[in-house]
Amino acid sequence: MATDITQAAPSHIGEINKYDFRTVTEGVFKAEKGISAKIVAQISEMKGEPGWMRDFRLKSFEIFESKPMPKWGGALDLNFQDIYYYLKPADHQGKTWDDVPAEIKETFEKLGIPEAERKFLAGVKAQFESEVVYGSLQEDLGKQGVLFTDTDTAVKEHPDLLREYFGKIIPPHDNKFAALNSAVWSGGSFIYVPKGVKIEFPLQAYFRINAENMGQFERTLIIVDEGASVHYVEGCTAPMYTTESLHSAVVEVVCKKGSRCRYTTIQNWANNIYNLVTKRAMAYQDATMEWVDGNLGSRLTMKYPSVYMMEPGARGEILSIAFSGAGQHQDAGAKLVHCAPNTTGQIISKSISKNGGRSSYRGLVRVEKGATNTKCNVVCDALILDPQSRSDTYPYIEVAEQDVSIGHEASVSRIGEEQMFYLTSRGLTEAEASTMIVNGFIEPLVKELPMEYAVEMNRLIQLQMEGSVG
Amino acid sequence: MIDTLTIRELHVSVEDKPILRGVNLDMKRGETHALMGPNGSGKSTLGLAIMGHPNYEVTSGTIELNGEDLVEMSPDERARAGVFLAFQRPIAIPGVKLADFLRHATTNVRRPDRKEGEELIPMREFRKELKGKMQQLQMDVEFARRYVNDGFSGGEMKRAEILQLAMLQPKFAILDETDSGLDADAVRLASESIAEIGREKMGLLIITHHDKLLVHNPPEFTHVMLGGRLVETGGIELANELHSEGYERIRKAYPDADAENQAMLGKIEAQPVG
Numbered sequence: 001m002a003t004d005i006t007q008a009a010p011s012h013i014g015e016i017n018k019y020d021f022r023t024v025t026e027g028v029f030k031a032e033k034g035i036s037a038k039i040v041a042q043i044s045e046m047k048g049e050p051g052w053m054r055d056f057r058l059k060s061f062e063i064f065e066s067k068p069m070p071k072w073g074g075a076l077d078l079n080f081q082d083i084y085y086y087l088k089p090a091d092h093q094g095k096t097w098d099d100v101p102a103e104i105k106e107t108f109e110k111l112g113i114p115e116a117e118r119k120f121l122a123g124v125k126a127q128f129e130s131e132v133v134y135g136s137l138q139e140d141l142g143k144q145g146v147l148f149t150d151t152d153t154a155v156k157e158h159p160d161l162l163r164e165y166f167g168k169i170i171p172p173h174d175n176k177f178a179a180l181n182s183a184v185w186s187g188g189s190f191i192y193v194p195k196g197v198k199i200e201f202p203l204q205a206y207f208r209i210n211a212e213n214m215g216q217f218e219r220t221l222i223i224v225d226e227g228a229s230v231h232y233v234e235g236c237t238a239p240m241y242t243t244e245s246l247h248s249a250v251v252e253v254v255c256k257k258g259s260r261c262r263y264t265t266i267q268n269w270a271n272n273i274y275n276l277v278t279k280r281a282m283a284y285q286d287a288t289m290e291w292v293d294g295n296l297g298s299r300l301t302m303k304y305p306s307v308y309m310m311e312p313g314a315r316g317e318i319l320s321i322a323f324s325g326a327g328q329h330q331d332a333g334a335k336l337v338h339c340a341p342n343t344t345g346q347i348i349s350k351s352i353s354k355n356g357g358r359s360s361y362r363g364l365v366r367v368e369k370g371a372t373n374t375k376c377n378v379v380c381d382a383l384i385l386d387p388q389s390r391s392d393t394y395p396y397i398e399v400a401e402q403d404v405s406i407g408h409e410a411s412v413s414r415i416g417e418e419q420m421f422y423l424t425s426r427g428l429t430e431a432e433a434s435t436m437i438v439n440g441f442i443e444p445l446v447k448e449l450p451m452e453y454a455v456e457m458n459r460l461i462q463l464q465m466e467g468s469v470g
Numbered sequence: 471m472i473d474t475l476t477i478r479e480l481h482v483s484v485e486d487k488p489i490l491r492g493v494n495l496d497m498k499r500g501e502t503h504a505l506m507g508p509n510g511s512g513k514s515t516l517g518l519a520i521m522g523h524p525n526y527e528v529t530s531g532t533i534e535l536n537g538e539d540l541v542e543m544s545p546d547e548r549a550r551a552g553v554f555l556a557f558q559r560p561i562a563i564p565g566v567k568l569a570d571f572l573r574h575a576t577t578n579v580r581r582p583d584r585k586e587g588e589e590l591i592p593m594r595e596f597r598k599e600l601k602g603k604m605q606q607l608q609m610d611v612e613f614a615r616r617y618v619n620d621g622f623s624g625g626e627m628k629r630a631e632i633l634q635l636a637m638l639q640p641k642f643a644i645l646d647e648t649d650s651g652l653d654a655d656a657v658r659l660a661s662e663s664i665a666e667i668g669r670e671k672m673g674l675l676i677i678t679h680h681d682k683l684l685v686h687n688p689p690e691f692t693h694v695m696l697g698g699r700l701v702e703t704g705g706i707e708l709a710n711e712l713h714s715e716g717y718e719r720i721r722k723a724y725p726d727a728d729a730e731n732q733a734m735l736g737k738i739e740a741q742p743v744g
Contacts, residue, residue, distance in 0.1 A: 417524065422561035423571070425521050426634065427549035427578035432586060436574070440565025440617065 034081035037061055040183050043086045047186075052163070053155055060172035060182030067176040073362070074300040074329045078274060083246055085184040085217070141199065147192040148203060151219050154190035161192060166221055169252035170280050177276045181217045181250040188218035188249065193228040193259075202231040202264070202450050220251040222261060224287075229260035233450060245273045247298075253281035255289050257311070262290040266453055268460055269298035271327055279305040286313035292448050293320040295332050296460055304362060306335035309343035309371075316345045321445045323464055324357025324389070333362035333394075338371040338404075349380040350442055353389035354464065361410075362394040369400040377407040383441050384414050385434065435465040473499035473536055473552070473641045475520075475673055480531035482512075482519045489515045489734065491698040492531070497673045499641050502687050504709045505677045507695035508717050510735035513677045514558055516695070517644040521555040522548050535641070549575075550582035552641030556631040556648050558677075562619040568630060569600060569614035572637055579638050603636045607663050624651035632663050642673040649683040661686035684709055694720055697730030 032039065040061045044054040069076055141148065147158060154162045172182040193199060224230055247269065255261050261281065269275050275298040281289040291305035307316025322330035336345035351359035361380045382391035393410050415437050423433035439446075439458055446454045475497040482490040489512050497503055507513050519526045520533055522545040533540040540548050563571065577590040590596075604611050609629060619627050628648050635643055645664065649657045665686045668674050676683060684706070692708040693700045696717070701724045702708065712720075721728040 416561075418561045419563055421521075421523050421545060422557065423563065423575075424545040425549055425555055426571070426575035426638065427546050428574060429546050429578075429586060430544070432574065432578075433546075436566055436571065437563060440563055443565030443617075 033084055035061070035083070035085055035180075035184065039085060043184060043186070046086065047152060047155075049155060050159065056167060056172075057183050057185075060179050061184075063172045064176060064179035064183055067173075067179060069176060070302075073302045073331045074360075076274065076300065078246060080180075086186055144197045145192075145194040146197060146199065147190065149190050151188040151190045151221060152186065154221070158190070158192070161223070162190065162221065165223055165252065165254055167252075169254065169282055170250050170278050175278060177248045178250055178278045181219060181248050181278070185217045185219035185250065188220040188251075189222070189232070189234075190220070191222040191230065191232060193222075193224045193230045195225045196227045197225075198229045199231070202233045204233045216247045216249070218249045220249070222251075222253045222263070224253070224255050224259040224261045226256045227258045228256075231262040231264065231450075233264045233453065234266075245270070247273055247275045247277070249277045249279075251277070251279040253279075253289060255281060255283040255287035255314075257285045258287060259284075260288045260290075262292065263305075264292040264449060264453065266294040266296075266449070266457055266460075267298070267301075268296040269301070271297060271299060271325075273298045275301040275303065277301075277303045279303065281305075281307045281316070283307055283309050283311075283314040283316055285311035287311075288315040288317070290317040291319070291334070292445065293318070293332070294445065294449075294457060295320070295322045295330050296464065297323075297325075298328060298330070300329045300331065302331045304333045304335050304364075306337065307345065308337045309339055309345065309374075311340045312342045314340065314343045316343075318347045318349075319445050319448060320347075320349045321442050322349075322351040322359045323461065324351070324353045324359045325464055326355040326357060329358045329360070331360045331362055333360075333364075335364045336366070336376060337364075338367045338374040338376065341370065341372045341374065343371060343374045345374075345376040347376075347378040347380070348444065349378075350445060351380075351382045351391055352385065352438055352441065353382070353391050354385040356386075356388040356390075358390040358392075360392040360394060362396075364396040364398070365406060366398040367401050367404050367406070372401050372403045374401070375405045378409070380410045381441070382410075382412045383438065384412065385438075431465070435462055438465060471536075473673070474534075475553075475642045476532070476534045476537075477520075478532045478534075480516075480519065480533060481529045482515055483527050483529050484515070484525055487734075488529070489526075489698050490519065491730065493695075493698070493700055495693065495700065497642060497675065499673045500670050501691065502669060502674045502676065502689045504684055504689035504692045505675055505695060506679070506692060506709060506712050508721075508731060508735075511695040511731050512698040512734070513695050514646055515698075517555050517646045517675070517677060520548075520644060521545055521553060546578070549638070549640075550579055552579075554635055554638055554640035554643040556628075556635060556643065556645045558646040558650065560619045560622075560627045560631055562617070562622075564617050564620045566618050567615055568618050568633075569597075571618050572600065572614070572634060575634070576637050579640075600637065603633060606666070607633055607636065608659065609633065625653070625656045628652060628656075628660055629663075632660060632667070635664075636667045640672060642675070643668055644675045644677065645683075646677045647679070648676075649678055654682075657682045658686075696720060696724055697727035697734065699727055701727050 037058060040057050041054065044057050167182060170178050172179045191203065222232060253261055253263060267275065279291065283289045289307045293305055295301050295303065305318050309316055316336050318334035320332055320334060322332045324330045330351065333349060334347045336347060338345065347363055349361045351361060353359045359382060363378060365376050365378060367374055378395065380393055384391050391412055395408055397406060399406065415434055419437055420430065420433050423436060424430060428436065439461055446457050449457060477493055477495040480490055480493040481488060493516060505513050515526060519528060522543065528541050535551055535553065573590050573596045578584055600614060601611055604614065607629065619630060622630065631648060649660055652660060661683045669687055674687065676687060678684065688706050689709060692704050692706065694702040701720065
């Protein structure tokens with residue numbers, strides 16, 4: 001198979017993206033364009049799924065069809081019949097690096113995955129187009145009973161465990177895109193951490209979209225059993241295309257009593273991609289759920305990671321960063337729902353808008369009846385780099401109890417002339433100074449990232465900032 | 471050749487309001503100059519104009535470093551040419567560690583031709599030097615990990631400015647009230663540090679109300695600013711006189727400049743100018 005590294009950056013996008021390469025892939029199977037009950041059933045059949053999953057998909061498709069497009073958020077100019085919903089690139093999953101087809105390997109090598117694995121990774125799962133093709137997991141994790149596999153495999157190998165939670169945290173009728181994902185999902189990660197097992201190093205998955213006009217609908221389910229802890233990291237990079245592309249994932253997390261889960265995402269999508277993701281966690285007694293979410297690129301991102309604090313002592317934390325450049329709209333935020341007494345929540349949201357980009361913070365804090373003595377703090381800071389760019393804040397607070405403490409602070413700033421003068425008076429150019437100010441602005445999030453992601457995040461910001469003069 | 475900083479008939483406006491009205495100043499590297507004057511006379515304006523603050527418009531006159539015109543240069547070009555301003559009120563840059571900022575700044579100033587994105591001074595080398603300078607200034611090394619001026623006390627900000635002066639080693643440094651807001655011990659420490667780092671190595675222009683800084687850094691020249699002009703220049707005895715007697719004699723001797731000063735002070739109080 002010939003490999004063609006195409007420097008296909010459309011000039012009108014004008015943004016530098018080092019991941020702007022494509023590898024020519026021969027998909028083994030490609031469903032027809034568009035979506036119908038027939039295609040949904042075909043996907044299930046191709047995957048050799050049990051009847052319950054096939055029925056779940058078909059039911060979800062009905063819900064998808066019955067739901068109108070959301071009227072809020074960003075402009076959704078999507079033609080659902082112009083998208084491929086399933087593409088299977090290789091016949092079976094590679095168990096070792098040697099089994100991975102050379103062409104796919106090459107794409108991963110460009111992304112630096114083998115190297116990253118050597119250095120840091122406990123287990124690499126990488127999603128190429130719709131299906132995981134390469135996965136390895138360190139032996140000791142397996143010995144401790146940790147399950148870390150792609151979700152398709154979990155349907156076959158761990159059906160009882162999966163079925164207990166799959167679609168229960170985020171049911172198909174939650175929203176139109178959750179329904180779509182439920183109908184056509186493919187790939188994603190399935191993780192189970194048994195009672196008391198604390199995984200010290202982050203589990204990581206890399207994936208990317210790599211077929212024009214192809215949607216990516218991965219489905220992730222993480223179950224952290226009592227007293228266990230895990231940090232899951234996903235990084236996404238995507239090549240640039242000139243036609244619309246859709247990414248619509250669903251991520252469900254269950255944090256049982258006394259457990260802890262952190263889910264870190266850095267997404268750098270191509271400028272034409274619609275990134276519409278539903279992420280939700282249920283945290284039970286004294287459990288802590290943390291979402292760390294970095295959103296760069298895409299045409300429109302709508303993403304509001306949420307934590308439902310179900311039992312006393314639960315804690316939810318959401319840290320998010322959005323960077324919007326030319327032609328981009330990040331409608332990102334967070335949702336915290338206090339369903340029990342003595343629960344605490346925190347949202348820290350930072351957004352940067354540049355070259356006409358638009359960032360919105362959309363957040364909900366809800367305190368249910370009976371959730372007394374709850375505390376919640378929301379901080380959202382926006383940095384606007386030029387007069388063409390825009391930032392909006394839509395904070396919603398619904399409180400059904402008296403004895404609660406809720407704080408909300410919001411700030412919008414432009415890079416200050418005095419900051420620029422101070423830094424340039426020490427020999428930094430204007431571009432260096434504004435990059436430094438932006439990196440400082442997001443530092444509270446970046447310092448929460450594993451080392452190589454922190455480096456990557458700073459470099460991505462650098463690329464976004466290049467050529468911008470304050 | 472000794473480096474020179476030459477200012478001729480410098481007029482500077484802020485938001486179209488004239489602040490400096492024809493300043494002349496000659497400095498040589500290795501000399502210490504004191505710049506004194508009542509509030510609102512334009513001392514800080516001179517410092518900011520030399521450094522190139524975008525709001526301080528040079529309407530006429532020249533500022534030359536070794537015969538090269540600074541007025542057309544951006545602030546970073548001036549820094550690379552060897553000019554430094556210790557800010558009266560340093561600016562906080564949240565999230566940026568002092569050490570990271572200084573490594574970048576030091577690299578640029580030492581390698582004026584460095585292009586954006588080129589390598590910085592190697593980390594080990596830089597850390598060693600920074601640590602040495604911090605010990606010399608009796609600063610806790612941990613201080614370098616803090617965010618630039620973010621949550622610093624007045625004294626910490628001034629010491630951070632002196633640390634930057636020590637690292638960047640400019641040809642000419644303007645110290646704008648680097649002793650203000652400090653207690654007696656801190657002023658002594660700051661004065662000794664400046665003497666050790668800069669005296670006879672740099673051309674120092676020390677803007678101050680007090681004489682403590684000048685005890686450790688006795689000026690060869692003292693300039694008195696009033697109403698946006700340097701109305702008198704003398705030796706150390708002039709600094710001593712102003713410190714003990716105040717500006718009464720000067721105000722009486724230059725009534726026109728005094729009137730301008732009073733007028734500017736009125737404006738400045740209505741709308742603070744840096």
